[in-house]
Amino acid sequence: GEDVEQSLFLSVREGDSSVINCTYTDSSSTYLYWYKQEPGAGLQLLTYIFSNMDMKQDQRLTVLLNKKDKHLSLRIADTQTGDSAIYFCAETYTGGFKTIFGAGTRLFVKA
């Protein structure tokens, strides 16, 4: 079936690294995404990785993809209080006609 799972909460101290994990079920997915949502706002695309890649780095963000275990992670280096938000993992099915989202991980950054 279609399912994307994430842990619900993560708390880190300012300046530490945050690692948010996600597992997905569709081995034929083409793109895997990380979106950020702040209170009352829409979704901001943070980064995405094509399914034939293992890693992608973009400034403070590092995405790791383990296709064998269907595991995706997002590492935020030097986490700041402004990074406090809900982070959604999502996968797009082959053919691109729909994207499945996880329930989101709420990141708390303590000063």
Place this chain on the structure above:
Amino acid sequence: DAGVTQSPTHLIKTRGQHVTLRCSPISGHKSVSWYQQVLGQGPQFIFQYYEKEERGRGNFPDRFSARQFPNYSSELNVNALLLGDSALYLCASSADPDKAAFFGQGTRLTVV
């Protein structure tokens, strides 16, 4: 460049009424998708349109319908509103369905 724009931003409707939500994609994007996000959950896929044709439909009742216009903007219509339809409705656009999707700020619908 303007991002994805949605209107209205907030809306209050009564049970049984009908609502129309609107979305303008990023210039040059031909694919538009609609999602429903209930408080505390991730977005749930409703529809995808590409080149004015429906390409995908999620597990939503027939009360939900949508269309895409020649300028690639889109409308989501919901008939016979229920209290459970209260949610943030998100529109996303992409250059084509196989490209990354960018979301608008959403329309918050409250049904009373």
